[in-house]
Amino acid sequence: LHLCNKNMVKMETTKITDSSKAKDNLLLEVCMAAYYEGDSIKTHYTPYQEIYKDTGSGFTLCTMLARSFADIGDIVRGRDMFKRNNHDNVENGLREVFKKIHSGLNKSKIIDYDRDGPEYYKLREDWWYANRNDVWKAITCKAKEADKYFRKTACNGGKRTEGYCRCNGDKPDADVPNIDPPTYFDYVPQYLR
Template identity: 50%
Template sequence: ACAPFRRLHVCDQNLEQIEPIKITNTHNLLVDVCMAAKFEGQSITQDYPKYQRTYGYSPSQICTMLARSFADIGDIIRGKDLFIGNNKRDKLEKQLQKYFNNIYENLEGAAKKHYNGDKENFYQLREDWWYANRHTVWKAITCSAWGNTYFRTTCSDRNGSFSQANKYCRCNDDKPGNDKENIDPPTYFDYVPQYLRWFEEWA
């Protein structure tokens, strides 16, 4: 697939370099995925002023860029990434299969039995892992987001009404240094097929 320029440079190098033996549970992997997301978020926010000088300022633009990379990281973790570039993708995919094999081997009882038929690529385990941890990865990728950035009206509150992600691209006044628990990301880009996101980004 013809990946956008942003995808060519997603900061996932640390995921390739982890020794599989060190990934024994979901928490170990989450730390490294969040580290990759944090570096990716920093690279986007640092490069945004260059974009701004060319195309002008839009407070929601940086949140959209972060959401696109967030979704690409989700696709990488779940084995759905379409980017074909040298042997990097295959190498990372093999590493991720080893990581999730180690996580699987450390499961017990019903949990291990549940994923027993998933052992070749661990796609279901990876899907469930991403669903359980996506809110934490979103916090990591938005760590360097500016205080005046916002996303469109995609946050929901306890009353079922929708509001905007005002400040730091996060919902319900969540922000770096004052993280709130279980705050959902204000985006579902990670559940939109990657090729459709890329078409929209190229457009």
């Protein structure tokens, strides 16, 4: 299974001159990539769900979505283990976008990222932390009510997900605000996942 990052490859950076547009466009592009990735996983997983239902690995769709979510986080933060070259359009596009975001920061914020270029790892990490909830919602758009995460304490307060791979009754089209993703795979190093 590969990361379906179609939108992130096609990210247009030359026409973006405003740093707030760069932030908004980045969130849109990452969420669209996550949405299509979740849709692809759901579509290709369904035929195998019946075959492997008695393997003891219950709730695997949410686990697959969580692992892909973590991969997207690694790409955004510049931590992907995939060997890059000078022709890596995703990484080059992300560097350009974060450069534009960095240039638009006010003086009090720019101090936090003073020595962060040209990769902007700290800014990228902070962007991911601030937007991971929206990316999780995008990747789980196609999850169904029966799709639950395997961890019984995945949600705040020690509860399991109630469906749709989401916490606290959140579901597609309802989008309860400030709901954390039920996974921290995005903070587990890629080689350990």
